[in-house]
Amino acid sequence: MSAVVAEHDEHHADDHHGPAKGLLRWIITTNHKDIGTLYLLFALAMFFVGGSMAMVIRAELFEPGLQFVDPAFFNSMTTMHALVMVFGAVMPAFVGLANWQIPLMIGAADMALPRMNNMSFWMLVAGVLLLASTLFMEGGAPNGGWTLYPPLVLQPITVGKALPFAVFSVHLLGISSIMGAINIIATIFNMRAPAMKLMDMPLFVWTWLITAFLLIAVMPVFAGAVTMLLTDKFFHTSFFNAAGGGDPVLYEHIFWFFGHPEVYIMILPTFGVASTIIPVFARKPLFGYASMVWATGAIAFLSFIVWAHHMFTVGMPLAGELYFMYATMLIAVPTGVKVFNWTATMWKGAMSFETPMLFCIAFVVLFTMGGFTGLMMAIAPVDFQYHDTYFIVAHFHYTLVPASIFILMAAGYFWLPKWTGHMYNEKIGQLHFWLSAISVNILFFPQHFLGLAGMPRRIPDYAVQFADWNMISSIGGFIFGASQLLFLYIVIDTIKGGTGEKVTDEVWEDASKHSLEWTLPSPVPYHTWTTPPAMVPTEHVLDTH
Amino acid sequence: MNETAAKKNIKLARTLLLVAVAMFGFGYALVPLYDVLCEWKWIERDRPDAIKKAPELAYKVDLNREVTIEFITTLNESTPMEFHAEKKQLKVHPGEYYTVNFYAENKTNKVMIARAIPSFSPAVTSRYFEKIECFCFSEQTFNAKEAKTMPMRFVVNPELPEQYKTITLSYTFFDNTENQ
Ligand code: HEM
Ligand SMILES: [Cu+2]
Numbered sequence: 001m002s003a004v005v006a007e008h009d010e011h012h013a014d015d016h017h018g019p020a021k022g023l024l025r026w027i028i029t030t031n032h033k034d035i036g037t038l039y040l041l042f043a044l045a046m047f048f049v050g051g052s053m054a055m056v057i058r059a060e061l062f063e064p065g066l067q068f069v070d071p072a073f074f075n076s077m078t079t080m081h082a083l084v085m086v087f088g089a090v091m092p093a094f095v096g097l098a099n100w101q102i103p104l105m106i107g108a109a110d111m112a113l114p115r116m117n118n119m120s121f122w123m124l125v126a127g128v129l130l131l132a133s134t135l136f137m138e139g140g141a142p143n144g145g146w147t148l149y150p151p152l153v154l155q156p157i158t159v160g161k162a163l164p165f166a167v168f169s170v171h172l173l174g175i176s177s178i179m180g181a182i183n184i185i186a187t188i189f190n191m192r193a194p195a196m197k198l199m200d201m202p203l204f205v206w207t208w209l210i211t212a213f214l215l216i217a218v219m220p221v222f223a224g225a226v227t228m229l230l231t232d233k234f235f236h237t238s239f240f241n242a243a244g245g246g247d248p249v250l251y252e253h254i255f256w257f258f259g260h261p262e263v264y265i266m267i268l269p270t271f272g273v274a275s276t277i278i279p280v281f282a283r284k285p286l287f288g289y290a291s292m293v294w295a296t297g298a299i300a301f302l303s304f305i306v307w308a309h310h311m312f313t314v315g316m317p318l319a320g321e322l323y324f325m326y327a328t329m330l331i332a333v334p335t336g337v338k339v340f341n342w343t344a345t346m347w348k349g350a351m352s353f354e355t356p357m358l359f360c361i362a363f364v365v366l367f368t369m370g371g372f373t374g375l376m377m378a379i380a381p382v383d384f385q386y387h388d389t390y391f392i393v394a395h396f397h398y399t400l401v402p403a404s405i406f407i408l409m410a411a412g413y414f415w416l417p418k419w420t421g422h423m424y425n426e427k428i429g430q431l432h433f434w435l436s437a438i439s440v441n442i443l444f445f446p447q448h449f450l451g452l453a454g455m456p457r458r459i460p461d462y463a464v465q466f467a468d469w470n471m472i473s474s475i476g477g478f479i480f481g482a483s484q485l486l487f488l489y490i491v492i493d494t495i496k497g498g499t500g501e502k503v504t505d506e507v508w509e510d511a512s513k514h515s516l517e518w519t520l521p522s523p524v525p526y527h528t529w530t531t532p533p534a535m536v537p538t539e540h541v542l543d544t545h
Numbered sequence: 546m547n548e549t550a551a552k553k554n555i556k557l558a559r560t561l562l563l564v565a566v567a568m569f570g571f572g573y574a575l576v577p578l579y580d581v582l583c584e585w586k587w588i589e590r591d592r593p594d595a596i597k598k599a600p601e602l603a604y605k606v607d608l609n610r611e612v613t614i615e616f617i618t619t620l621n622e623s624t625p626m627e628f629h630a631e632k633k634q635l636k637v638h639p640g641e642y643y644t645v646n647f648y649a650e651n652k653t654n655k656v657m658i659a660r661a662i663p664s665f666s667p668a669v670t671s672r673y674f675e676k677i678e679c680f681c682f683s684e685q686t687f688n689a690k691e692a693k694t695m696p697m698r699f700v701v702n703p704e705l706p707e708q709y710k711t712i713t714l715s716y717t718f719f720d721n722t723e724n725q
Contacts, residue, residue, distance in 0.1 A: 113558060178565050191554075220571075221572035224572025243621070243721050250575075253579060315666075
């Protein structure tokens, strides 16, 4: 190991001689790279679990009529698919990236609170297992939708015995992400290399900083909302129970006060990774660094004041409809700034198209489409037609699959060589990209048509006029699902040695001009930056000539 | 990490934890806040006084105007009852008093305490719909297999804006026996 490792770290006696031996290493580890790896592998596993549920959904919808599963189980699948993907796959994957990358990118030896870091990972595992256990309970897993709306979710018929388990699972997941967020904020504020000013930080670090604040602000609100569900169900409170003077619409307000920022919790780190990768393959500095930072802040702020665009149809006064309509449209402005900046970064760049860049380009194009359908739904009067149809399913899958998921893939291809010291197989990577990019559109594009034609979301059976597009969508879904096995193969193959080609410290041409991690050896040693770097590269002063 | 850095981290973590706890409280604070916003009409909902008794005032009857009142009756979840209104709809003149009978029957062999909750569509009309007598003012106790005919006496306030021609009044019976 390199000289850096030998340096002494007084406080973590448990990890300063390299990793512990055997399995125990992974259980007790407080090393940010180990924990990052755990998060990422766990997220990858959950991606396949949630993905299998999606395959069940698409198989059932392949043809009209009831084929494979009964309606209650179908509804469990839509509910659990969403919960597993959001809380088990996308969010943990970004926390995993944060664990690996933030210390490397800001020149810190580790995360600020390493023991809490370990705890938050294992709490996540406990939360997800608790959630998964409901699948095997009498009455089945929750099936009232991931939003857990009352009165539906409080009725015995829709929830069986699962509700308290789902609620405690949300508590655990909430505590886990709050601890993760606190750790990330403390790391970024207190552990940066002295040479790195806030406005020198890579955008991935910036977007995570802002996301962490969102998490701390809204996860507790969600925890509160589900606690109210629990006490309504078992302790005779009447927050949402009309018989006792409560109001189910109140739940929708509280849920979406959390829920809308939550969707940005999944997209802001996505923006950060894209802003980190695109400049490297465009061989140019990021266009408009400062505006990217401000746009991220603006999006985060706006995300708190637009929540009722999810509830245009509950009967708000006209002033409310108008306010939430215009406020929502406003989000398109900072989002547009970002899309403009990514495009401008690529403009006249000496671009090359390795797999991470391909995923990023697809992200820019396809995420923009998701943004446009969002804008359509932001128009209150037309949302009365789109609401609760497949149109909205198409909308948020365009903002999540070819955006968050594609960017997570891009991040994998981009940083795996750095982490493992091995190059992935570019041919298979490109194949994975093209299969994914084409099939994701076969999967989700027809859902726009289905929604506009009036097919409701969350139904196991449908009128025959929807049959053709559903079949096409399902075929796209199966191809997309199967293609992801290529990614699994590549990850395992790369960890085991990949192409055998030795990667340089920089991995990608001139990457070290963009960000600190590329100045470290490949693979990254177990301990890094025990002495902070004296100089830091920054995007906005990068020399282009 | 040296001592001071560790201290700084823990201090920041504590502050942030406090923010998280405060936000948990904020979630609960949204409950009273919601009521206030409803009162200010920022959020439109059936007003709480839709289940309060109104005094029987003499209004000038507007014979030139007719408003259709539709009655919908629903049972929450598995409330084991029979419940319906004597008529599905009624054409009324604003300012004139009417009585409509509702019929409810306990299908079980046990005493049941149930509560009917009204809901208006459009929600704004709830404040012009004044009830002098209603089974929804209080909980109703039904003996085993008991059937009741329950009157609801109301007037539509003549101040109801012109554009409202139909008011849908829906009652949902909730079985509240267990919550006693
Ligand atoms: C320009 C930006 C965006 C706008 C204007 C927008 C607008 C909307 C609107 C109006 C709805 C509600 C539709 C309805 O229920 O009828 C909605 C739903 C949704 N959006 Fe977006 N959106 C935007 C970006 C995003 C992003 C970036 C994500 C996630 C990464 C996202 C995820 C979702 C989800 C998950 C739902 C559905 C929630 C549910 O009911 O289950 N949106 N969006
Ligand atoms: Cu939203």
